[in-house]
Amino acid sequence: xxxxxxxxxxxxxxxxxxxxxxxxxxxxxxxxxxxxxxxxxxxxxxxxxxxxxxxxxxxxxxxxxxxxxxxxxxxxxxxxxxxxxxxxxxxxxxxxxxxxxxxxxxxxxxxxxxxxxxxxxxxxxxxxxxxxxxxxxxxxxxxxxxxxxxxxxxxxxxxxxxxxxxxxxxxxxxxxxxxxxxxxxxxxxxxxxxxxxxxxxxxxxxxxxxxxxxxxxxxxxxxxxxxxxxxxxxxxxxxxxxxxxxxxxxxxxxxxxxxxxxxxxxxxxxxxxxxxxxxxxxxxxxxxxxxxxxxxxxxxxxxxxxxxxxxxxxxxxxxxxxxxxxxxxxxxxxxxxxxxxxxxxxxxxxxxxxxxxxxxxxxxxxxxxxxxxxxxxxxxxxxxxxxxxxxx
Numbered sequence: 001x002x003x004x005x006x007x008x009x010x011x012x013x014x015x016x017x018x019x020x021x022x023x024x025x026x027x028x029x030x031x032x033x034x035x036x037x038x039x040x041x042x043x044x045x046x047x048x049x050x051x052x053x054x055x056x057x058x059x060x061x062x063x064x065x066x067x068x069x070x071x072x073x074x075x076x077x078x079x080x081x082x083x084x085x086x087x088x089x090x091x092x093x094x095x096x097x098x099x100x101x102x103x104x105x106x107x108x109x110x111x112x113x114x115x116x117x118x119x120x121x122x123x124x125x126x127x128x129x130x131x132x133x134x135x136x137x138x139x140x141x142x143x144x145x146x147x148x149x150x151x152x153x154x155x156x157x158x159x160x161x162x163x164x165x166x167x168x169x170x171x172x173x174x175x176x177x178x179x180x181x182x183x184x185x186x187x188x189x190x191x192x193x194x195x196x197x198x199x200x201x202x203x204x205x206x207x208x209x210x211x212x213x214x215x216x217x218x219x220x221x222x223x224x225x226x227x228x229x230x231x232x233x234x235x236x237x238x239x240x241x242x243x244x245x246x247x248x249x250x251x252x253x254x255x256x257x258x259x260x261x262x263x264x265x266x267x268x269x270x271x272x273x274x275x276x277x278x279x280x281x282x283x284x285x286x287x288x289x290x291x292x293x294x295x296x297x298x299x300x301x302x303x304x305x306x307x308x309x310x311x312x313x314x315x316x317x318x319x320x321x322x323x324x325x326x327x328x329x330x331x332x333x334x335x336x337x338x339x340x341x342x343x344x345x346x347x348x349x350x351x352x353x354x355x356x357x358x359x360x361x362x363x364x365x366x367x368x369x370x371x372x373x374x375x376x377x378x379x380x381x382x383x384x385x386x387x388x389x390x391x392x
Contacts, residue, residue: 029133029358036352069276078272129362155182183321191226
């Protein structure tokens with residue numbers, strides 16, 4: 001063993017929380033995607049249907065605003081809760097007061113910060129299964145335990161099953177609407193039932209709404225308007241809605257006492273989000289809907305194409321998602337082991353998909369197809385999948 005490794009091996013042990021975080025790692029979720037990227041970097045021609053990272057750049061006004069802000073010297077510390085202009089813009093978009101807004105570096109960080117301040121050791125957080133792959137890690141980082149509640153057969157959230165899973169240790173319901181990977185969404189009736197549960201059992205309801213602008217059914221059912229008053233938190237970002245994944249700017253909408261605590265969190269963890277990023281975010285939120293509609297409509301069109309292509313192949317089936325950037329394809333008629341199928345598609349068809357089991361037991365027997373590639377890429381990928389199935 002090299003001397004440096006021996007020195008590291010003799011160092012103090014990591015905390016039990018670090019070990020728990022490692023134990024719920026996401027290797028099974030992204031292993032295929034990571035390997036596909038390595039192969040592409042090595043020159044192999046792989047069609048990537050994996051990550052939810054829009055291939056198009058942000059709107060040109062966002063890029064121009066970013067450059068202008070940097071050139072104007074907007075590169076200094078910001079108020080811990082966010083620039084007033086951005087908090088006001090978010091409040092207008094979310095239908096809340098600026099005092100209910102906390103600017104954060106993305107919804108992922110917002111979710112971690114919120115849960116860290118709501119739950120801790122010995123608490124339970126309920127997730128609907130399948131869930132977004134990072135959620136168990138977020139819960140583990142707080143010291144709480146994740147309780148997985150199976151969704152219905154159509155992958156919609158089963159509120160009755162959630163009610164049955166509540167125990168005296170339950171502290172929070174952590175949901176996603178529209179959901180990644182399932183493409184399902186909470187209804188107004190779901191929120192009424194969840195609100196009753198939250199009130200009865202003294203729970204928090206935290207909802208990740210990063211796909212709120214990608215509703216294909218014309219509905220706009222948001223947590224802040226429909227969740228239980230005083231115990232609802234929504235996290236959101238511009239990553240998906242405005243193709244700004246690399247900007248790392250998002251927010252939490254929450255009761256004012258939690259917003260105050262999030263300011264303390266920011267002082268300890270962040271000391272604010274960059275000025276020039278926030279300036280660009282203000283411009284993004286001010287863009288006319290007509291200028292963003294074609295970008296968002298394209299996801300609906302690609303979802304319909306993927307569903308049609310999947311249902312035309314023997315052994316595959318898919319339902320039109322209510323929203324989001326993904327389609328879950330039931331692959332059990334081709335190969336019940338979704339991990340094995342994803343591996344074979346990568347090796348034999350040169351198509352990269354994400355195994356559904358990476359999103360929990362509820363995703364088994366499915367593969368997740370990203371809608372971020374262009375239509376031509378999706379069609380080429382399904383041509384290859386069709387050839388693969390014909391040979392299998």
